[in-house]
Amino acid sequence: MEQRVSLITVGVDDPETAAGFYEQLGWERVDSPDGVIAFDLIGQTLGLYPLSALADEIGIDVGTLGQGALTLSYNCRTKEDVAQVLSKAETFGAEVLKPASDVFWGGHHGYFRAPDGTIWEIAFNPFSKLGPDGAFRWNGY
Template identity: 35%
Template sequence: MKPRLNIVTIGVKNLQVSRDFYKNALGWEPTKDSDENIVFFNHGGIILGLYPIDKLAEDAEISPARSGFSGVTCAINLDTKEAVQELYNTVIKNGGKPLVEPRETFWGGYDAYFADPDGNAWEIAWAPFWNFDEQGSLIME
């Protein structure tokens, strides 16, 4: 089977708060398939979904209780260090919780971390050796 990741869904406490955060802090527009029950953001072949955490847990037949780090982060990869700093500042101004201030990394790049309103950890990163296609998707072989 060909590797294929199509949708990443994040369980959220308040769908409207999270929708507004991702739209205002990151500038992502919900797709036309979004409604009052679920929100989708198109990322050039991968869809980010937001769905009420209690309903997501029920669907997966697991407990919605969360404690601490989930072991998962999502990353937004950008073209420049300055873009990392600029997006980080915008996110924090729009309600993101600072986790790691923008910094030089041990691997030769530049990154920062923030948490969304539900505590999900996001990295914003730049690396001099990364390339992107015309849709802005990271190319790795």
């Protein structure tokens, strides 16, 4: 198995409403005939899929899903961008869980919960500069 993540699937109650939030943030969905609402990222795809259908596909009870702690992270190019992204997300219905603030290790971040329940960390890491195309690597480019 190669060391990568190709698709991040988020089980949501209402995929169209969830997709609307990401579209308001400026993301563009791509065609997908299989019931997944897909957004191509840099090197991965984020897929929104009905929660009950995801449980059926896996073969487990829907109540079992959503029990794991998980955050998705979006790294910004500048420290100032963190507060801007949090504000934009809040404008479109996200709940800011932690406002932009400095972190003990030298970075800057905050968290929001999207209307679909997904928790996002918005961060600036001065030690992991983004690539020219916005790609992230732990130790930077």
